[in-house]
Structure formats: C-alpha cells, structure tokens
Amino acid sequence: MTHDANKRGPSAVLIGFMGAGKSTVGRVLADRLGVDFVDTDSVIVQTTGRSIPDIFTTEGPQRFREIERDVVLDVLGSHRGVVALGGGAVMTPAVEAALAGQRVVYLRIDADAGFARVADSDRPLIAGEDPAGRYRELLAQRDETYTRAGAFVVDAAAGDPGEVADAILADLARALVGERVAST
Ligand SMILES: Nc1ncnc2c1ncn2[C@@H]1O[C@H](COP(=O)(O)OP(=O)(O)O)[C@@H](O)[C@H]1O
Ligand SMILES: O=C(O)C1=C[C@@H](OP(=O)(O)O)[C@@H](O)[C@H](O)C1
C-alpha cells in the first residue's frame, strides 16, 4: 500500500510483530521529528485501567480486539504525531482499512531475533506451550498482512533503536523528495 501525501493523519504509524520494536523505536522517532508519540497498547491500559494480559485472560482475545479496534480508530483519526500499534491490530479488517493511504511503516523482524526480544515478557499470545513455535507460526500468518498494509518496510534488526529510527527517517525523507518531484 502506498501512502497518500495529501491525506491527513499521523506522521507515521508503526506496524509489525511483537518484539519488532514499534513501541521503543516509535518513541525515538517521535523525539527526532519533534512530535508526540502514542502507543495504542498504552492507551488501552489507560482507558480500561487494566493490563493487556489481564484483558486477554478475563475478557478473551476477541474482546481485546474490539477494544483495540476502537482505540486504534480513535487515535488514527485524531493524532498527528507518531503512532505505534500493537502487533495484532492490523489483523482487524477495520484497522487495515483505516491505514490505507497513511504513512505506515512495517518494522520487519525475523522469528529468531524477534522471539529473543520478547521471550521473557508477559505477552499473552506467547504465554502457553511452545512459545517459540507459536511466535514463529503467528509471524508467518501475519507477514502478508503487514507487507500489504506497510507503505515502507524497515529492517527492525538494523541496529539499536536510534539506528532503526534513522532508517525510518531516511525512508520518509526519500518519499517526501519523491512527492515534491512528482508535484513539480
Ligand atoms: N533495535 C533494537 N535493538 C535491540 N533491542 C530492541 C530494539 N528495538 C526494541 N528492542 C527491545 O525489544 C523489546 C521489545 O520492544 P518493543 O518496543 O516493546 O516491541 P514491540 O512494541 O514491537 O512489541 C524491548 O525490550 C526493547 O528494548
Ligand atoms: O501481536 C499481538 O497480537 C499483540 C501484540 C502486543 O503488542 P506489541 O506488538 O507491541 O508487543 C499486544 O498488543 C498484545 O499482547 C497482542
């Protein structure tokens, strides 16, 4: 999906799987751009007053996706800075549709590197049996959607979070130059 230079929306929306660094890199990117940063998982925690694992356990994954969809659509419609989505948000069709034409950055990570980053975390989708296998399987299922939704694809393991943010900035700058050339 390419982005539409004339469409209003966030400066950039980061998508990709758990551990890609959306939350970490997104904050650095926002600092560098001098704009606000919103992580939709943090908004979910703030608005519900509950942790993500708690919502998954007590309400179930489907209800989590509904809450997530409402928060993400609200943020995409109102926030002009950098947005980091939760890894599964794009799998909700209404979210993927809302991302059309936006400056969407797919932070791509391979299964080994990504799992190593989140193996010790409390992410509910890898809380059961065979977390490494589950991680690999889910990533394989989602890669096509991430690729379709992302206007830019950036290697999430290209360096430390600052270096990944710089790689995103370089891509955004190249696109900006392309837009100016196209409009002259
Ligand atoms: N470029 C990077 N290099 C090394 N570690 C990273 C990088 N980006 C993120 N991390 C680490 O990986 C873990 C997951 O990062 P996070 O930003 O929560 O990912 P996501 O939001 O995509 O799930 C955190 O411990 C974070 O510090
Ligand atoms: O991939 C997913 O379905 C999820 C990713 C998590 O966010 P991060 O991608 O920021 O880890 C969080 O939204 C929740 O645990 C579900």
Ligand SMILES: [Mg+2]
């Ligand atoms: Mg995150």
